[in-house]
Amino acid sequence: AQSVTQPDIHITVSEGASLELRCNYSYGATPYLFWYVQSPGQGLQLLLKYFSGDTLVQGIKGFEAEFKRSQSSFNLRKPSVHWSDAAEYFCAVGSNDYKLSFGAGTTVTVRA
């Protein structure tokens, strides 16, 4: 069975500081990995995805994520956070049928 763990429920970061959100997955084969962002009262928006190839993937809004097979991780990073990055972030894993399993989410608060 596939599953995702996001160890951090809530992270507070200062505007301009770097951000890293952790994601660990469990999957029997080569996974399809995703990061989604959800603003309050909204649906989810895809930030980036990894299927194969280069293990460092770039996404929208200046986010990037690195796939590390040996650690079963797919951590999300941003070098300099903006106030508009305050949201909830979800890591997800799936296969080519795209029945995704989502983590419980990490809420990011940005302080001025």
Add this chain to the structure above:
Amino acid sequence: DAGITQSPRHKVTETGTPVTLRCHQTENHRYMYWYRQDPGHGLRLIHYSYGVKDTDKGEVSDGYSVSRSKTEDFLLTLESATSSQTSVYFCATRGEISEKLFFGSGTQLSVL
């Protein structure tokens, strides 16, 4: 983004009553999904559809049924609502060759 409309946006109902949530899309996407979102659990797949009249169960399908009589509509029915089904329900769609899920804005359902 895909035109996905969920209705109603908010609903309050009583235990034991039937409830139907509607997802309508205008993108002619083949795949449609129903997820529920609960604190601490992220999003969990209820049912999904891979074409008209073709549906299958997700990880939390008990107490739910779905129907898809035409491409653009995917209905989620709670035959007899229970308080444990109080949640935010999201519909998502995906095109034939795309890996990207497009999410609706969600339906907040409260079962009293």
